Amino acid sequence: MEHFIIIARITRVRMKAMKITATALLAIALVLVLLVAGCTQSSSSLSTAPATSASTPNGTVGILETAGVGPMPPLLATNQVDGYIAWQPVVEAGMESNIGQIAVYSKDLPPAGEWSNHPQNVFVVRKDFYAQNPDFVNDFSALNLAATQYINDHPQESAGIAADWLAGKQNFTYGNVSVSSVTVVSNALPTIEFTNDPSDSWKASTADFVQALEDTGTVKGFVANSSDPNAVLYNFQPYQSAQAIIEAKNMTTPAPLQNTVSVGYLMALDHSALFVAVKDWQYFNDTYGIALKPEDLTAAKPSVADFLVNGQKVATVNLVPANAGPNLMQLAATNSIQMSYVGVPPAISAIDIGTPITIAYPIDNLGSGLVVTKGAPVTDWQSFAAWAKQRSDEGKPLVIAAPGKGSIQDVMLRYALQSSGIAVTDVKV
Structure with a gap:
């Protein structure tokens, strides 16, 4: 009833x-x-x-x-x-x-x-793509780390960029209710902790999600039955390599990729590292020698960007939005996207059923x-x-x-x- x-x-x-x-x-x-x-x-x-x-x-x-x-x-x-x-x-x-x-x-x-400080989103990579293109993934990860630092150092600028991406700096409108996207994003940004550090406490909190998924019967495959879930879930090599690249301020230009790379994301403030990397590409190009330059510089939400390293184009990157994390993981399973920003539980669940991805590092907590x-x-x-x-x-x-x-x-x-x-x-x- x-x-x-x-x-x-x-x-x-x-x-x-x-x-x-x-x-x-x-x-x-x-x-x-x-x-x-x-x-x-x-x-x-x-x-x-x-x-x-x-x-x-x-x-x-x-x-x-x-x-x-x-x-x-x-x-x-x-x-x-x-x-x-x-x-x-x-x-x-x-x-x-x-x-x-x-x-x-x-x-x-x-x-x-x-x-209390739960993981929210992570960056995942298809294992076969990383095996074939480690330098590209490491350089892309270096850009993510640099973008995360940008958000923490420039919250107001980041809020403006995110509002532009999410709403073209127009109001968020819901039926007959309309509110300023810039105000909303500026107020929301402090509720998110942007970090890429896969610390011991972060891994412990991610393990809590694994347990929650097991308790609710969602995870019952590779992850649930593994004697070492960390080995099944993670490959932090892209993070470690990206850290070294940022610290050395020395970008090695990888060989150009023949195929277009597709990167998934959500229209969520959590994924602002992507938004600032694309919209303020000139800053990252000048500061780090790496950039995602949108092909259409006038677009509020670009869909295609050139990945540049030391001023040279390395790859064409399609930026693929989805409605929710499980949708992104379906795209990853079919190799429709090779890398993605995604929530922790969808990533864990996808790995559990055999999707050939690995969690490379965090994107943010809370939010x-x-x-x-x-x-x-x-x-x-x-x-x-x-x-x-x-x-x-x-x-x-x-x-x-x-x-x-x-x-x-x-x-x-x-x-x-x-x-x-x-x-x-x-x-x-």
Whole structure:
């Protein structure tokens, strides 16, 4: 019955007391199309018992998997969901637009202390591509390290670049709500820790994700059965080589690649290392002798760039966006992309099923959050859990949007709910 209630709630657009323009209605229609394309088909492994008050005394939460994070603010603005868990800048956009409020940042999700400085995104490389082109991958990695340092040294400039890439420096618009992309990105950037150091604490926190994936039944192959998961997951040689290149300030020009290289990424603030490397290519060219020069210098979001080392073109690079991490890993599995910025859980899951990639180094930590509808009785996870129970007891279980099954946000939310004894159902439309 609760499955029916959740589905009924999500398909009923509650427009009372809302002034919706024709543009807003069009946006909502587009959202619904995206949802049909992106919803999951199977029930969550965290919800093995029927969602009844007897079997789930702490309540039930429905998770609606969307096609990326773009549909989330319109869904929240039109009361079709009660909240969403997303990456930046969509977390900040929900608050800046006044359609939502922060319930909890990912670092404070349960179990207590588990995710205090959790990994967020990593850089992955196909093993065969690295074996054939180690110098290229090492030089590209040196650019990533230099771009990370740029973000930390120049946060305001980086915010402007990211806002340009993500929105052409125009407003983020969700239905009839519009907010400044520059303001949103500037406020969101400090919630992310940009780092490339695969430290012992970083590896330990990544191991927590492996455990979470095992506990939820997502990982059960190579990684789960390995006596040395680190050997299965990582190859830090590109990071170590990149460090040496940066420190020596000596770029060796590799032989030009005959084939175009494709690099995957998300329209997420986490992947700003790519954005600043491309948009401020002249700085990196002049400072390090390495650059990703966009072929179209006028494009807000370039799709093709020339990889330059010491002023010489080494490769043509296609920049390939996707809706969520699992989509990127599908592209990696088919060799449609050779390298990618991607969330930790999708990378682990892909390796677990035999996708021939390796994690080369971190890209960033933190940077996700759970946003709930404005005015909800929620200030932290404990009050969110109490709200979830209250709504379940009333026969109106909460519905929370997440960006795709197996994404970092999806995994963290499901694990947090499980840790709090809250049952999960997958909402289908």
